[in-house]
Amino acid sequence: MSYHIVVCAGIVPDPLQSLEPVMGPNGPGLKNEMMLPAVLDPWAGHALFEAAHLAAGHAGSRVWLASLAPKAKLQQVMMTVAQKVPFELVAIDGPASGFTDAAAAAAALADAIAAIPGLDRSKLLLFGGWESASRAAGATLQMIGERLAITDQFQGVDSLTIRPDGTFEILERIEGGRHQVSTCAGAPAVLGWATGHLHEPANNPQLGMTNMRTLMPSLQKARPAAVPMGGTFSAAAVPSQRRETRVVKDLSPDAIAEEIVEWIRQ
């Protein structure tokens, strides 16, 4: 059994950066957005590592990374990501902003995926993160799935096991720190990944060189996509969260425990 795995992954500001929203004529954006260092969206990144792992274990499988992002920034991020795992890039030139509409982003991605030469839709596994670190809505993948007529969808996936008969066992995060277990007849399916179980692969410069050979042409021919804002914004702000902290230094552990227990019981 082989799979055609398309991983949808955007790019997001490096989580260590402080973010400040600014209102523009069409809606909010981030201050110095184009200057902020970017990384591959973390949960989607896990999806990419899972995809590569799955492809490595199933001869004849292929992995594409579909990304809607400003192409210059995407190229920067690809310099590192290309060193992690083998994949072919499907680049779409458009905003990476979290304030844009999921449906329009999904439409652009679905069109690009449908146009991938050689993609066998009966083998398609559509991967991505269950939520992005930008819009953080958990909406885009479902919409792409619908556009590609895939009605077996899973979100918050931590594990995909392919059983000897080719059927899947999938674990999805549900409330209370538990997993829902499902079986699925096989591809096509949509899987929005949470953390999964794989570690981020170490950088492999040689792999990076190989990937870059197909990456650069894909970036060059990235089609532009217009993605409007997710509605009309009346506000976007980082609420002030400073508290007056009472620092308690000279109490005995017993007295502190007394205070804490009293507070817990309130």
Added chain:
Amino acid sequence: MDSTVSILVLAHVEPDGALARPALETFTAGADLAKQLGAPFVVGLVGTDTASAASIAAGCGAARVLMVNGAAFAQARYATDAAAAEAIARASGAEIILAAGTSRWMRVLAGVAERLGGCIDTHITRVVAESGTVSIARWYYRQRIEGVTSRTARPWIMAIEPGTHEAFAGAAGDVTAEPVAVSLPELRSEVTGVRSPASGEQTIRPDAALLLVAGAGWTKKQADGETHVPEAESLILGCLRASQASLGGSKSLVDLSGEGQAVLPFMTHLNQIGQTGSSPRHRKGLATCCHGEEPHVVGWRFITERRAVNLNANCGWAQGKTDVLYVADAFEVMRKVNEKLGKASEDRPREAGRS
């Protein structure tokens, strides 16, 4: 006021016929919005046994109750849930559709919006109607920026973040629920069960009043130059058992566990809170042995009252972020806390498999 708008609240019914708290919270949100807009309020129910949920919906003021019943809808499965939600949405003709942001609805609502040719917002914390214009508040960039937006496209699906509204608790009413027919695609997936964490100990309790946050400090060398991981484990689990708190972990601590080191086996990625983890809502939070850096302290965002225990008075989870910082040894403090909570955990055997 826009009297042509109608409001639909979608709810899935639990296996025992009850409505879970997030559904009841969404009833409140939907009924309030309908009142503000002077719009009719419709409830759509999905599950096997929807009778008692229908009476609650009527009690909450639902003018109509639509239902999709049947064994196929007992499962939280995309194909069936999306079809049920789509059928109810079409039957209701509603322009604004609210549903709780449970794992079950979050799996399908965006797909349903796509089918209906509508739009969606998720993780909504507030819905307001002003002069007939509806807007919502939600967080962008993983709880770091709060935005308020409104949309003209309809239908507009709104997934309401659990824990943000009062749960409806009024009396039940009378209503004749209307069945809605659903055409299902070929079913290729099946839910076969639920798996609890490998340690067998339940550590995540979304409804708990208290969130206990543990940081990597629990696994580090202490004043005597040694680590005390087994004691850390029994102190943390002891506190969870005695207080019925939910457990959160910093990224550093959770990553340690993932790397297979002999540290806190019950701590998994599901416990991680913060920017790249979850941001649970609890009334109180107690952080122990956590440090944290500015962008990641969003793990505190939705915790109302916060306290921290740290040896370091400059702790980043504390300064300007907690109400009280106790500068003290968490091992000593938690030992006493557990004693006072009535259950001295350190001399109890570990109760793997029981919680």
